[in-house]
Amino acid sequence: MKVFITRKLPDVAEQLLVKHGIVVDVYEKDRPIPRRELLRRSKDADGIVSLLTEKVDKQFIDNLKHCKVIANYAVGYDNIDVDYAKSKGIFVTNTPDILTDSTADLTVALILACARHIVRSDEFVRKGKYVGWKPKLFLGTELKDKVVGIIGAGRIGTEVAKRLKAFGTKIIYFNNSQNNKIEKYVSAERVTLNKLLKKSDIISVHLPLSSLTYHILNKNNLKFLKQNVILVNTSRGEVIEEDTLVKMLKQRKIFVAGFDVYENEPKINKELFALDNVVLLPHIGSATFEARFRMAELAAKNVIAVLSGKKPITPIY
Ligand code: DGY
Numbered sequence: 001m002k003v004f005i006t007r008k009l010p011d012v013a014e015q016l017l018v019k020h021g022i023v024v025d026v027y028e029k030d031r032p033i034p035r036r037e038l039l040r041r042s043k044d045a046d047g048i049v050s051l052l053t054e055k056v057d058k059q060f061i062d063n064l065k066h067c068k069v070i071a072n073y074a075v076g077y078d079n080i081d082v083d084y085a086k087s088k089g090i091f092v093t094n095t096p097d098i099l100t101d102s103t104a105d106l107t108v109a110l111i112l113a114c115a116r117h118i119v120r121s122d123e124f125v126r127k128g129k130y131v132g133w134k135p136k137l138f139l140g141t142e143l144k145d146k147v148v149g150i151i152g153a154g155r156i157g158t159e160v161a162k163r164l165k166a167f168g169t170k171i172i173y174f175n176n177s178q179n180n181k182i183e184k185y186v187s188a189e190r191v192t193l194n195k196l197l198k199k200s201d202i203i204s205v206h207l208p209l210s211s212l213t214y215h216i217l218n219k220n221n222l223k224f225l226k227q228n229v230i231l232v233n234t235s236r237g238e239v240i241e242e243d244t245l246v247k248m249l250k251q252r253k254i255f256v257a258g259f260d261v262y263e264n265e266p267k268i269n270k271e272l273f274a275l276d277n278v279v280l281l282p283h284i285g286s287a288t289f290e291a292r293f294r295m296a297e298l299a300a301k302n303v304i305a306v307l308s309g310k311k312p313i314t315p316i317y
Contacts, residue, residue, distance in 0.1 A: 001046045002023045010292055038054060050070055056080040061088055068307060095295040103234055107206075148170065149172050152175065155181075249272075266283075
């Protein structure tokens with residue numbers, strides 16, 4: 001059996017696979033594998049560990065000779081044509097739950113960074129501009145008593161709500177499905193998306209990317225935002241019409257926006273660099289030692305399960 005891992009991951013993935021007698025091929029460079037090389041090296045694999053930077057589309061899937069499982073090293077799987085993989089009898093798995101806390105922590109950090117100008121303040125000090133205490137230096141906003149709108153109340157949205165509740169906020173949320181798990185943990189009101197946009201002082205986006213959520217926030221509804229809202233997105237960039245958001249940021253219709261993800265990742269709209277009311281992160285929601293170790297471990301375990309004739313642990317379908 002052979003498994004192709006499309007990027008170097010925490011060692012545990014390779015170690016587990018090798019322990020199970022599996023031959024492992026790993027793309028050795030720390031950057032996305034060129035497409036031709038990806039197709040060449042994955043062709044004869046029985047299992048693949050993929051990253052969100054690889055397009056697992058029809059061409060990729062048709063190129064596989066006898067692959068039984070594609071284990072995505074991410075909770076999101078919008079990079080994979082899941083229906084097509086399914087039609088070819090290939091299992092697709094992801095890494096849910098184990099990165100929830102890391103992503104929720106990062107989201108709260110991003111909200112606080114936006115609310116209190118943490119990044120600009122740091123830059124200010126480093127540039128030697130701090131010459132003494134000033135009554136109006138980097139005035140921010142408290143979280144207490146603010147209305148927080150959670151868009152997408154799944155695992156991560158729920159954990160963010162739990163954390164923000166401790167700051168004395170009021171939580172409202174929008175969720176397409178009837179999954180009201182969030183209300184088990186915090187008192188929260190389910191509202192329509194438009195109502196959430198109109199009422200929230202702080203908005204945090206936690207949506208998986210799909211045809212239903214693509215540009216779910218766009219010029220037709222972003223116009224409802226309160227003046228001085230804080231908006232952060234740690235899910236997928238494509239759920240927000242980025243051009244509209246940039247325009248609003250330039251017009252100061254938004255207090256501060258925090259991005260961990262971008263519409264055309266890794267390309268970033270250059271206009272964002274010129275704005276001082278944005279905090280820009282390089283898609284690091286799950287980037288903790290703990291989460292990345294567990295993600296590597298779970299991806300490998302999913303592959304091992306399928307290649308041993310068992311059901312995967314966290315299948316997508
Ligand atoms: C995911 O898992 O989907 C994140 O975006 C990367 O960890």
